[in-house]
Every structure is written in C-alpha cells, then in structure tokens.
Amino acid sequence: MTGVPTARPASAALTALWRLTLAGLLVCLVGLLPWLSRTDPALTVLKARSAERDPTPEALAAVRDQLGLDAGPFRLLGDWLGALAQGDAGHSWISGSAVLPAVGQALGVSLLLMAGAMAVALGTAAAVCARPLWLGARRRLGSPRAGGTAAMFAALPEFLTASVLATVVGVQLGWLPALGWYGPRWMVLPSLALGLPAGALLGRLLADALPGVLAQPWASAAAARGLSGSRVARQALRHCVPGLLPNLGLFVTGLTGGAVAVEQIFDIPGLGRLTLEAATAQDLPVLQAGTLALVLLAGVAGGLGRAAARLLLGPALRDGAVQSPPRPVPPGRRTAPLVYGALLVAVVAFGLARDPLGLDTAARLAAPSWEHPFGTDALGRDVLARVAHGALGTLAVALAVSAAALVAGVLLGLVPRVSGAVVDTVNAVPPVLAGLLVAGIAGSGPATPALAVAAVAWAPLAAHAAALLERERAATHITATRALGASEAYVLRRELLPAVVPPVLRHALLRLPGVALALAALGFLGLGAQPPSPEWGLLLAENLPYAERAPWSVLAPAAVLALLGALAVTAAGGVRLPRSVRGRGRGWRARTDVPTPRRRPEPGHHATKE
Template sequence: MKYLAGRLAALLAVLAVIGLLPRLTRTDPALTILRARYAERPPTPETLDAIRADTGLDGGPLHILGGWLGGLLHGDLGTSWVSGQPVAPDAIAALGVSLTLMGASLAVALLLAAALAAGTLRRGATRRIVTTRAGVGAAVLAAFPEFLIAAVLAAVVAVRLDWLPALGWGTPGQTVLPALAMGIPAGALLGRLLDDALPAAFAEPWARAATAGGLPATRIARHALRRTLPGLLPQLGLIVVGLTGGAVAVETLYAIPGLGGTALAAALAQDLPVLQACVLMLLLLGIAAGLAARLASRTLLGPALHDGALPALLPPALPARRLLTAAAVVLAALFAAVTVTGLLRDPLQIDAAARLAGPSTAHPFGTDSLGRDILARLGHGAARTVLTAVAVSAATLLLGLALGAVRAGALTETANALPAILTGLVVAGVAGPGPWSAAAAVTAVAWAPIAAHTSALYAQERAAPHIAAARALGAGRAHLLRRHVLPGVLPPVVRHAVLRVPAIALALASLGFLGLGAAPPSPEWGRMLSENLPYAERAPWAVLAPAAALAVLGATAVLAAAAVRGAGHRGARGRKGAA
C-alpha cells in the first residue's frame, strides 16, 4: 500500500505540472492565441482579456488545473490555441499511429534480442559453453540514441541506396526504417541483458540435474528463459518507456503523424493544449508498460515471490579489462584529437564558393550547406557539449546525493521513467527552446540513477558493523556521517556520475537535433545533424561526420563503464574467494 501511495503521489505531481503548463509558460497564452488565430487584431488589453475569459485562462492556478482535470474526466482534452479545433480527435489519431510504430519497434527489439542471445541459449542448453556471446558490441549499439540511427538509416538506406521511403506513413515500407531506428538500440540492450543472465541460469543445480537426467535441450532452454524473464521484464518496461521518448525524434525525422511529432510541433509553436494531451498520453503509455511488466514478473515468479525460494542470478564475467581499457583510451584520444584540431578553426566562417565541398586538405571533413568547415564545428560543438554535460552532471550529482539520502523512492522511479526528450518538450513549452531549457530538461530526470545508487549505498553503509561500533562508542550523527557513511558513499557515486557524462551529452545532442537546444548558428552536434540531413545525398560527409562523433562518444562511455565494472567484478570475486 505504501508503494502504491508513493507512486500515485508522484504521478499526481507530474499531472499537476502538465495541467499547469498554461500558467507556467513564460509567454502570455492570450497573446499566443491572438497571434495564431487573429493576427489582424491589435493586442489591446480588452482583446486579451476577452480571449482569457473565452478560454478559461482568466482564473488562478487551481481554476486552470481543475478545469483541465475536469475536462479529462469527460474526455475533453481542450482546444488548440493555434487551430481553434478540439484536441482530442487529432490526439487519438496520433496515438493510434504511435502505438503501431511502437509495436513494430518492439517486435524488432525482441527479434534482435533473440538473435543476440541465441548462441548462448543453444550452447548453454547442450552444456558445451556457459559464457556470454553478445559482448560489449551489443552494449555499444544500445548506447546509440534513436535519432542517430534514424538519421544514418535515412541518409544511407533511403537517400543513397533508395531502397525504402524516407518520409511519410501509411504503407508497410514506410514503417521499416522508423521501426529499425527505435528497435535496434532497444533490442541490443534487451539482448545484452538476456545474454548476461542466461549463463547464470544454466549454471544452477536444476539445469545440471536436467541435463544429467537426459531432458531435451529445447526444454532446458525454455526453462532457462522462464528463469531469467522475471528479472528482465522490469527492464523491458523501461525499454518501452524509452521508446516513447525515441518516438519524438523518429516521428519528426520521418514525418510520421504520431504523438511524438505532434508534441514537438506543439512545443515549438507554444500550442500548450496539444502539448498537454500528447505528453499525457506518452506518460500514460510508459506507466502502463511499467505496470504490465511488473505484473508479468510477479506472475512468472509465482510462490517464489513470497517464500524466497528463487536464488539471485550471479553476474557473468566481463571481457578482459585491459582490452576494454585500451579501446576506451583509443576512442578518447581520437575524440580529443578531433576536438583540439577543430578548436583551432573558425566554426562560423562562411565560404560560399565551397558549399557542400568534399573532404580535402583545406577542409578534412568537408563543408556544410553554408560553406562552414565541419571539422571546426565538430570541435567547437564537442567543447560546448562536453562542458554543458559536465555542468549538468555536477547538478545531477548534487540532486542525486540529496534525494538519495532521504530515500525519495517514488520520485526517483517516476523521474527514471521519464525520457529526457519528454521533459524537454515540457520545458520548451514553458520556457521556449534554448540551451538552458535543454540543460534543465536533462537535469530534471538524469539525477534519478544517481539517487537510486546513493540510496542503496547509504542503506548498506548504515547497516555496516563499523557504524554500530562507532555509535556504541558515543559517536554523534555528524561524526558518523562525515567519517563513516560519506567515505563509503561518495567515491562510487562520483565515479558513477563521471561515467554518465557522455550519456548526458548524447541526451543534450538529441534535444539539439529536435531544435529544442542551442539556436543556430551554434555548432551543436544534434543541430548539425538535423541541418545537414536534407543534403545527405549530395554531401553524405556532412551527416556522417556528426553521426560518427556521436557514435564515438557513446562507444567511449560504454567501454569505459565496462572496464570499471570489470575491475569491480574481479575485485568482488577475489574477495569472495579469499573469504
């Protein structure tokens, strides 16, 4: 009951923020409506007051929130500020499109996950090998944002090869590329998780007894899958939540009339009733996916959920730490070299005679549609993105430490289930697009993993024997916190925050790609990708250069994190063996 009460309170808080968007916006809603519907009328106080009275915006926050919630109970999602038409019909139609796209993307994800884990499943069932096969490659692929894969697929498959249509919706061919763009990272993550869990399942006594008893390999494999599914279903729920965020970028790129593209257009136009409806539906989709995954997990566990009969699966051994470290160092050195070289060039200099010029000695990565040097823009964009990501990481570290210490579990889970793009739409609807809005949107949700890590370590340290001994000797709360708790909590949490810097940079780039970040002519990687995508057929280097930079950044983060995990796992195994 306490669990449900906390989650319900967090959900109501999010709903209140969505309902109060018209009051939170930095612009006058009446002025927005006047410009959209009655551009010929002067913005006199009488005219603005009449618009506020007609739309119900003349009351206080409670009046506006109550009116919006009351409309929801009657199926009324409001009236568009731009078109003056009811929001519900278009939002429901967009919901159907998004559900279809998410269903196709989930099918791609499940197929890819099955393919990645097939080798381990086959070998484990026949007892020939019980090690993971997907490896770091799947983790690297899972780290690529949907908008990056979507842009590369559009540039290569649709534009260069002309195999599939790049825009539109309504035919099976128009579903393939968007479903691949959203399904590949989700499937890579799910496949890596499944591939990691299977060896531990095959190593349990029941699997050995089944093999010794001559049970068919297919039945052993089926039971191993059932054994691992309860631990994977919550992750599957989070993956579906991630699809709701990825749908915004993918639907926008491929001109798909779904909730994501509709929400982005509404945020940029300050059409808050449409944005409210789209964000609410995307949020409910994510919540429904999480609840369905939790219920399915409890059903699969059965009696073991209550009697504790099911042992925890042990983590598998990771690839050699030296190899991972070497790969991370090489990619980091490449990233640093490109950044330094680009910083020595002017990112805003326009050479009209060299528009869309190919790579050369003068322009090693070519030029964009305005004749600006791509290498220079990559370097300056890297410096800007990394500095912003470091600042956001510092803010999330402080928030995570504070909220993790007070165990804000419900708030943490709610924030963890909100994609950064979704919060970016809300922040853009309130404050408008810009670099500060993008940073605030990422900060609003990126603290959740840090808080969860802090909470777990804090509880672990408070239960340690040395705390009880120090308390028995008369140590006060301040001394216990400063001398005993913080030394065990701060170092791993700070390392966690540092490893999340590239992921935060990718989230900022995704918002820049959607036009919710820095404004032109700022050399921001996401914006570079969106600006040059229309010229992908004539100048593919203009798209592939920022795409490769984002890919290197994501791969470096994954390899560095895997190297750190490998060191931690070996240390834990060594301590266990010594004990």
Template sequence: MRYLGRRLVVLAAVLAVIGLLPWLTRTDPALTILHARYADRPPTPAVLDAIRAETGLDGGPAHVLADWAGGLLRGDLGRSWVSGEPVGPDAVSALGFSLALMGCSLVVALLLALALAAPTLRRGARRRLATTRAGVGAAVLAALPEFLLAAVLATVVAVQLGWFPALGWGSAEQAVLPALAMGVPAGALLGRLLDDALPAAFAEPWARAATAGGLPPRRIAVHALRRTTPALLPQLALMVVGLTGGAVAVEALYAIPGLGGTALAAALAQDLPVLQACVLLLLLLGLAAGLAARLGSRVLLGPARTAGALPALAAPPLPVRRVVTAGAVGLAALLAAVAVAGLLRDPLTVDTAARLASPSTAHPLGTDALGRDVLARLGHGAARTVLVALAVGAVTLLLGLVIGALRAGALTETANALPAVLAGLVVAGIAGPGPWGAAAAVAAVAWAPLAAHTSALYAQEKAAPHLAVSRSLGAGPVHLLRRHLLPGVVPPVVRHAVLRIPAVALALASLGFLGLGTQPPAPEWGRMLSENMPYAERAPWAVLAPAAALAALGALAVLTSAAVRGRRRA
C-alpha cells in the first residue's frame, strides 16, 4: 500500500505540472492566442483581458489547475490556442497513429532480439553453450538514438537508394523506415539482455533434466525463453516508454501525424492545450506499459512469483578483449582530432559561392546549405556539446547523490521512466526552446540512474560489518559519514556519472535535432543534422558527417563502459 501511495503522490505532482503549464509559461498566453486567431486586432490591455476571461486564464494557479482537472473529468482536453478547435478529437486520432507506429516498432524489436539470441538458444538447447555472443555490437546498436537512425535511414535508404518513402504514414511501405528507426535500438538492447540471461537458464537443473529425458531441443529453447521473459518484462516496459520519446523525433522527421509530432509542433508554437493533451497521453501510455509488464510477469511466473520459489538469473560476465579498449581509445582520439581541426576554423562564415560544396582540400567535410564549413561546425559543436554535457553531468551527480541518500524510490522510478524528450517538451512549453531549457530537461531525468545507484550503495554500506564495529567503538555520525559511508558511495557513483556523459550529450543532441535546444546560427550536432536533412539528396555529406559523429559518440559510451567493467573484473 505504501508502494502504491508514494507513486500516486509522484504521479499527482507530474500531472499538476502538466496542468499548470499555461500558468508556468513565461510567455503571455493571451498574446499567443491573439497572434494566432485575431491578428488584425491590436494587443491592447482590454483585448488581452477579454481573451484571458474567455479562456479561463484570468485566475491564479489553483483556478487554472482546477479548470484543467475538471475538464479532464468531463473528457474535455480543452481548445487549441492556435485553431480554437477542441483538442480531444485530434489528440485521440494522433494517439492511434502513435500506437500503430509503436506496435510496428515492437515487432521489429522482438524479431531483432530473437535473431540476436538465436545462436545462444540453439547452442544452449543442445548443451553446447560456451559464452554469450550478442556482445558489444548489440550494445553499440542499442546506444544509437532513434533520431540518428531515422535521419540516416531517410538519407541513405529513402533519398539516395529510393527503396522506401521518406514521408507519410498509411501504407506498409511508409511504416518500414520509422519502425526500423525505433525498433532497432530497442531490439538490440532486448537481444543483449536476453542473450545474457539465457546461459543461466540453460545451466539450471530443469534444463539438464529435460536434456537427459530426451526433450527436443526446440522445446527446451521455448522453456528457456519462458524462464527468462519475466525478468525482462520490466525492461520491455521501459523500452516502450523510451519509444514514446523516440517517437517525437521519428514522427516529426517522417511527417507522421502522431502524438510525438503533434506535441513537438505545439511546443514550438506555444499551443499549450495541445501540448498538455499530448504529454498527458504519452505519460499514460508509459504508465500503462509498466502496469502491463507487471501483470504479464505475474501471469508468466504464476505461483513461482513468491519469494524464494524461483532463483534469480545471474548473467555471466561478458568477456572484454583488448580490442574493446583499443576501440574506445581510437574513437576518443578520432573525435578529439575532429574537434581540434574544427576549432581552428570559423563556423559562422557564410560563403554563398560554396553552398553545398562537396568535400575538398578547402572544406574537408564539405559545406552546408549556407556555405558554412561542416568541419568547423562539427568542431565547435563538439566543444559546445561537451561543455554542456559536463555541466549537466555535474548537476545530475549532485542530484543523484542527494536524492539517492534520501531513498526517494518513487520519485527516482518516475524520473527514470520519463524520456528526456518528454521533459524537453514540457520545459519548452514553459521557457521556450533554447540551450538552457534543453540542459534543464536532460538534468531533470538523467539523475535517476545515479540516485538508484547511490541508494543501493548506501544501503549496502549501512549494512556492512565494519560500520557496526565502528559504531560499537563509539564512532559518531560525522565520523561514520566521512570515513565509511562517503568513501564507499561517492567514488563508484562519480565513475558512473562520468560514464554517462556521452549519453547526456546524445540526449542534448536529440533535443537540438527537434529544435528544442541550441538555436541557430550556433553550431550543435543535432541541429546540424536537422538543418541539412532537406538537402540530403544533393549533399549527403552534410547529413552523414554529424550523423557519423553522433554514432561515434554512442559507440564510445558503450566501449568505454565495457572497458571499465572489464578492468574491474581483472
């Protein structure tokens, strides 16, 4: 009951923030409505007051929240500030498109996960399992953000090769590229987790007994899948939640009229009623996925869900070879070299005579649509992204340590289940698009894994025997904190925070790609990708250069983490 109560309180707080968006925004909603609907009327105080009274925005925060909540209870999601039409029908229609896209993406994810785990299933069912094989390659695929895959697929497969349509939704062909962009990272992660869990399942007594009894290998493999599935369902729920964030970029890029694209357009136009409805539906979709995963786990486990009835699966350590460390060092050196070479050039110089110029000695990576040097913008964008990511990493480290020590599990789980893009939409609705808003949005959710790590280490250190001995010898709270708790908790969490900096940079780039982060003409990798997408057919290098840099950043995050874990085991 306490578990449910805490989560309901956190959910109510999140809903309150959504409901208070019209009051929290720094822009005047009346001006937004005036410019959208009554462009011919002057913005006099009397006109603005009349608009506030008409829309119910003339009260305080309590009135705004009560009006929004009352509308929800009546099934009324409000009226668009831009069009004046009811939000509900359009939001429900967009939800249908998003559900269809997520369904196609989940099919791709499950098929890819089974393909990655198929060799382990075959060998394990025949008792010839040696080690896992999905390995670092699958982890690198899982680290690639959806917006990056969507941009590369649109550039190469749709524009250059012409195999599938680049825009629209409604036919099977139009669903292929968006589903691949969203399904491949989720499927790679699920396949890696499944490949790690299967050896432990095949090593259990039931598998040996089944083999000795002559059970066909295919049936043993099916039972092993059923054995590992309950432990993976919570991760599958988080993947569905992650798909809600990835859907924003994918829907916007492929012009799919779903919740993500609708929410992005509303955030950029400051049409807050539409944004409120879309964010609310995306949040409820994520909560429904988590609940479905819990119920599915209970159904699959049945009576074995009681404590002690079923041992936990212990994933075998993934062998880390020297090539992983060498790959991490090589990628880091390559990114550093690109950044240094770009910093020596001017990223803002416009040369109209060299618009969309191909790579040459004067412009090693070509130029963009305004004739600006792509290498220069990559270098300066790397410096900007790294500095912001370091600042966000420091903030998330502090938040993670403090909130983790307070054991705020409900808040941590809720923040961990919110995609950074969803937080970015809310922040953009309040403060408008900009680099500080993007940094605040990423920091608002990126602290959750560090808090969970801190909480686990804190509980472990408090239960350690040396702490009880020190307390029995008369050590006070300050001594215990300084000599035992902090040394046992802070260094591992700091290392964790450092390893997450590339992921923070990718999250910032995703918001930049959507237009919610750094604004032009300042260089930023995600923004570069979106700015050059319309010219992918004529100048693919302008798209592929930032795409390659972002892919290298994702691979660097995975390889560095694997190398660090390998050194610890050694």
C-alpha cells in the first residue's frame, strides 16, 4: 500500500530539538532588548520604580550593582537560564516579587479570557456559516457564500470594539462591568471584543471552503440517495475543518498574547498586558518568563490543532486515500466588490482635496455637516481629510505587508517540517512585543509597525498552506499521478500549487483588514507614526478619548476600516487561478515528463500505428 510514511522517532526528536532551539533564540533576543535598543536599563528601571526620583549617577550605579548589569547581557541571560532549569525564574526588577507566581496568575487570567473569547468566536463562526452550510447541504441557491456582514465584524479593531462596549454597555447603560477582573460578569465585554472579530474571520475561512466541498460528487450522490441536509452538512464540515484546525491553534495563541489593547482598556491583569508592561519597563525576568509561557502555549495549541486534523482525516491521510480536496466553485456575477471599492475610492478621492492639518479652533468636535461630512476632531481638523490622507499610507503599507506575508507563507508552507516550529514560535510573539523588538533593533519610526507586522503576518498563511499541502499530497489523484511516472517537480507545479495557492491567496485577502488593524493597533499604542500624521491607528488613538462626546470622530475611521474589510472579503471570493496554470482537467498526459501507458491490443486484432 502506497502512503505517506509515518514520522520516525529520530525525526520527532529533531523536530522537538528545533522547537526548543527557536524558543531559546526568541528568549535570548528578548533578553537583549535593552542593549539592542541602545538604552540604559538602569535608567529605565529607575524611572519605572519611581518616576519622581532624580537619576543621579549614584542612584544609577546602585541599580546597576543591585541587578548585576555591569556583568553584561550574556552573563545575566546565562544566570537566568541556569536558575530557570532549577524552577526559579528570578525576581522582578521593578517590584522585587517572584516572577513565576505573577506569570502563572497572569497566564490563568489570559486562558480564562481566551476560553470566553473562543466561545464567542465559535458561536460567531457558526452564525456566519449557518446559512450557506444549510442551503448548500439542501442543494439550494447554488451553495451560497456568506455575505459581507461578517467582513465588517472582522474589520472592526479590537481596541475600538472594546472601547465602544466599555463606554456604551458598561458606563452609559450600566448593564455589565467595564473595568477590572473579579468574576464571570467581568468576562463578557472583553470576550465579545476579542471573539467577534476572530469568529467573523474564522467563519469566512470556513465559508470559503464550503462551496467547493458541497460541489463534489459525494454531495450530489448523498442528495440523490435522499440523505438529510443535516447529515450532508456534517460531512461537509468534516471535509473543511481539518484544513482550518492549525489556524484555530493560532487563534488560541493570538487571543492570549495578542489581547494587549483589550486588557489595557478593561484593566485586565492578563499575560499580554504583563508582557507589554515588562517590555516597556525593561523588566527582563518578567519579560523573558512571559515570552517563554507564550511560546509554550503556542506549541501546545499548534500541536493539538495538527493532531486533531490528523484524527479527523483518519488512516486515509497515512494511506494516501484522502478524497480530492475541494476545488473552488466559479463565482457568478459579483457586484458587491465593485460597490464597496467604488465607495472606498470615493471617500478617499473626496477627502484628498481637503487639508488634513488645517486647524479651526472655532469648530472643535463639530458634528458632521456639509462643510465637514465626517465632522472634526478635538483640534478642529477635518476628519474626512485625515481619514483619506491616512488611507494612502495605511493601505499601501497593508498591501505590501500582505503580499510579502503571502509569498513567505506559501514558500514556508511547502516545508512544514521546518516551518511548523517557526510558525508556532513566531505566532507566540504579540505584534506589540514584535514592534518593541523591531524598534529596539531598527529604531522607532514610521517603518517600525510595517516591519513588526510583516515579521508575524506570514505565520497563519504558512499554517494554512502546510495543512492544505499535507492533505493534497495524500489525495488519491496524487497517488495515481505518481504511479503513472510523474516527477515531483511536475506534481508540485501542476497539482499541488494550483490546489494550495488559491485558498491561501483568498486567506491573505481576508487578512488584509487584519494587517491594517495590526498597523493601527501599533499606532494606537504609540509605536507607529507620531502626531500630526493622519495614520489610522494614531487617528483612532487621538479621537478615542472623545468617543462619548463626539462619536463621529471614531466611527468614521471605523466605518472606513469596515468598508475595507467588506471589499477584501467579497473580492476574495472571486480569486481563481488562470486556466493556463491549472493542472487538473488539461490533459496532463500530453506532458513530456509524464509517460503515457500504451494500450495492449485486444486478442484477435492487430496493433495499428498511432
């Protein structure tokens, strides 16, 4: 029986060693952060302990002597790793308390928040996919796709959603507590803020695969036999879910370490906030222990996701008997992308004619009018002009980062044994911490957010590509193609890549608003452009304190972000490879690198020349 060889113990040991090496390199890089940023860690620690204390040479010398900074970063790192091997992560440089209990408590809070956010995300994903799954399973309406409403949820910034929920639901209506972490009621609003965008994106990824699955012959045969729509729907989900489980593991880690802004808004003592505060104060023992906890969590979540995918596929993955993965259904007339694109272009074009820096103190926080269609901000600047001028830079950078992430994700997804550990390790780094590391190495500036987001944006695409590639390699038609003598280069070029690239490309388009949001979040936290730049993250950060008094100053940029999300999602549904590069259905036996078996003449007949 021809199949995919199982992993040998030596291969598993090498993979584990590779993962440990990557985790060690990340922790070492974090430990060098103060020296990479060319700042005096003694001064930073002194200011973090007491902002009013005068940094005299004697005070700085006392801090250096207490922390052993004169020994150098490598000596400090070696001492910390040696103590960690004995179960001691040291003491905080700021508070003096033991690190392990603080990190463990913060990790528990983050895991509880992650559980609530995942419940919201799974419910949202189910709501997004319910209609196309049910109607497609009953063979109605040509297996419709989910609409653009999910795109708008996915495009809403988490920090903006958190601020609106805290202000409206928590403060104005008083339905739920808006600050603190004291019980289940305090979980609701932050779980909604984190789970709604993640669930909308997860639902869109699932809805993208459903039409191709429901168009396969087995679905038609099931309908002809009179099977119920619920049974067909369950089988369709069984076909789609394995390719998404590795990304679900990435969502788990992202909801834990990437919830920094939400934890700050709701005053939640989670691991993401603890890591950010330690990075800002250069509290290395806490920062290193928090980063190591995130790496371990990412490894566990990624491993469970891959194991669950193999469990769902069963022995067919081992034996090379997986059914052919779904092929995209050709889209019909798609007017939604044109409408969303025209609206976005109109907003940008109309706002470019205005001055984004012009001040009008007599019109501070003015409501929308004919003169100022989006209103004005706290300095009397036209919000429409700032949104439009900020769109040029934000969209250009987001497109460039998404393109680089797509190329890196596909290339690294082709070598999953190498990239699997890298994906888990990179995904453990929150974008904020990545921004701090990039700022420490390359210096802060307008390019810092782009470099930071590009360093982590490829990981979900690589995980998706690796999952699709593993399943495609085990498909029966690949086994048959190899049995007929096709070379590995031919199989890769004409079979594997045409099956992997289109869904990963659509995935990259679905994540385009997320890239813009990550850039905006770094700007919101002060790691991006500086005033008076109209960059979207900075624009939201400047206007957020006035959201209750002048909601238009925040809702207008959020609406444009939602419009970008709707455009990306609806356009992603029409992404297909040109027919000239599709391998299947083009008579591959005509290729010179694949031998064509000769037919033997039947008995009693003479063979004729071709």
